[in-house]
Amino acid sequence: MGIAQYMVKEFMREISTRSKEFYEFILPPIDMVEDANDLVVMIDLPGFAKKDIKLRIVRNVLSISANREDTENIGPVYYKHRPLQIDKKIPLPIPVSDDDDEQIAGTAKYQDGVVILKIPIPSSRNIPVS
Numbered sequence: 001m002g003i004a005q006y007m008v009k010e011f012m013r014e015i016s017t018r019s020k021e022f023y024e025f026i027l028p029p030i031d032m033v034e035d036a037n038d039l040v041v042m043i044d045l046p047g048f049a050k051k052d053i054k055l056r057i058v059r060n061v062l063s064i065s066a067n068r069e070d071t072e073n074i075g076p077v078y079y080k081h082r083p084l085q086i087d088k089k090i091p092l093p094i095p096v097s098d099d100d101d102e103q104i105a106g107t108a109k110y111q112d113g114v115v116i117l118k119i120p121i122p123s124s125r126n127i128p129v130s
Contacts, residue, residue: 048086049068
């Protein structure tokens with residue numbers, strides 16, 4: 001292998017590593033919408049098993065962690081960009097609790113690679129204007 005081929009190969013490997021790091025940084029894609037009395041959070045986690053996904057809410061921070069097995073033993077790998085794990089913390093747009101130990105109850109459903117999390121929105125108060 002000539003020096004030029006070696007340099008191109010190393011350059012492409014470095015680009016692949018950097019793009020994978022960026023991809024893992026922006027993952028997972030998340031949508032948040034308000035629906036009646038719930039905040040609905042849709043999290044795209046294709047390729048992860050339901051049993052390997054963990055969600056936790058403390059104060060107003062949603063922690064998402066997911067792990068999946070490596071597919072190294074399948075055969076030769078030509079291109080590999082999907083992350084094996086996700087560990088992300090997302091601030092929620094609603095006030096949740098001031099107590100560190102209190103966790104908010106919500107419901108989560110995993111279907112077709114998407115987690116749909118419904119978090120009850122605390123009741124709001126009217127502020128009198130004098």
